[in-house]
Amino acid sequence: MTTSVPAARQCRTTPPPPSMLDRMTLIMDCFYGRAVRLSIEDVARATRLPRSTTHRILVDLVRLGWLAQTPAGYCIGSRALSFGNDGGHGRLREATAASLHDLALRTGMVAHLAVLADADICYLDKVGGHFAAKVPSWVGGRAPAHSTALGKAMLAWLPPEHVDLQVGGAMTRQVNRSGRRLETLHQELARIRGRNGLAFERDECFPSVAAAIRSAEGPVAGISLCGKVDAQLERVAPLVARVAKEASIELFGERRAIRPRHYRPAPELPETWSPEAMNSLLAVGSGGNWM
Template sequence: MAVVAIETDSPGTDASRDRALPPSMVERMTLILDAFDAPSTRLTLEQVTRTTRLPRSTAHRILDQLVRLRWLSHSSSGYALGTRALNLGGTGGSHLELREAAAAVLHELQVRTGMVAHLAILDGADVRYLDKIGGRFAATVPSRVGGRAPAQCTALGKAMLAWLPAEQVEDRIMPTLGRQTSRTICDLVALHRELGRIRERNGLAFERGECFSEISCVAVAIRGPEGPEAAISLVGDAHTALERVAPLVAAAARQVTRELYPMVRLRTAEPA
């Protein structure tokens, strides 16, 4: 007869009942990793326990091992896929430090506003999304981790393009300059004027229906010693009062910048 291992948590915890566990450690680790069903998924210990039905102490011990082995990462906002898992999935573990530095900030932005929070980088003429955190509204926002969007018509892209030399902007954007909606900026002169306005606002970039007609967005770049490294944004519907949440996005970008590049000094971004 097969023997099934039984493990219990210490008395007084929420998961103190005995439970039948998968018989091997590999199966238990797989059960936990399967709970992270997308590169942007972030779970607390309690959420992992509920999803896997493992005792809390067992889940915590395995999570610690997965973090040490870099299958998962851990921050104040919970657990997420780590370098090894992201590399296997082809989602770019080279930006793990950036994702980890921004994780708690994105989580706080989403909780405080109820909007969708993004982290993205410039990749040629596009932005590439490294993280996306949101509630029910997230399903209506046509973005995904690892996905792309044209830089010239997203707040994320414009926030980063504003801090590049004009010739670099043109080299990136000119070959693919095109229209997404009736509000997309499709002229280089107009785009440079827009980027100038962003610099005058100390980095605040707005986008209302330029990429998707029903979406509005505000973003601020994370700037390193050599220029823009990434950007953080909040996304709402077309009627969202972006100016109300803009200071929160600016503060979030400054916080991540200070953590990653403590020698960089940025001016405070405020709505115009």
């Protein structure tokens, strides 16, 4: 599903500029607001550029990282994110800032907010005390989506073929080093959906738990808590789930997210939950099955 360009952006009365730099800027100006996804036709219509010219420039912008191509269309890329063109991510940071601070204060752990950027996650916010300086993440920095709790929390709510396109190439290049394979990742994502969207990563130096902020169309961002090696993730997992739910409702309203029919069923879950954590988790998910 693409997000069409509003009429105000389609009503160009002057001919397109001859300069390639001007044309690239004209195309980049089409990508505004939250989670915009545009097709080639959308961009060509908005800029009044020939379709062949539009396609050629889009290919170059994707290659350079200014834009990213997904099955849902073109969107803002990781390089544009790092230069402050956040594609509406300021609203995400505003909606979650207080909750991230509260999570960090209540748990003594480091709270993150991130979005998917090609095969990576891009950190939008990081909150924590003195311990935060030891965690090798920074606002604007990136990490592989397939090997982080934040990335997997978001990937779990994408169609499998979208996951393959998003991270398959990166995993193929890194498989000898990471030991992870695409089929194993899909099994992990099924388990995450079986846990109402909670993703755990215990193989990192700093274990973490994450959940996705979701609209009816799919994942928009992710929130996580990251702690020391002995962190009891199950105890704080319900807090992460609750914050993600509240942010989803604030941003997109109280509505169920669509669960595609072709999602694979979740296998048996290997994690052991404390009764307290499980009760809290069930309480979070009881009001309308939001995840």
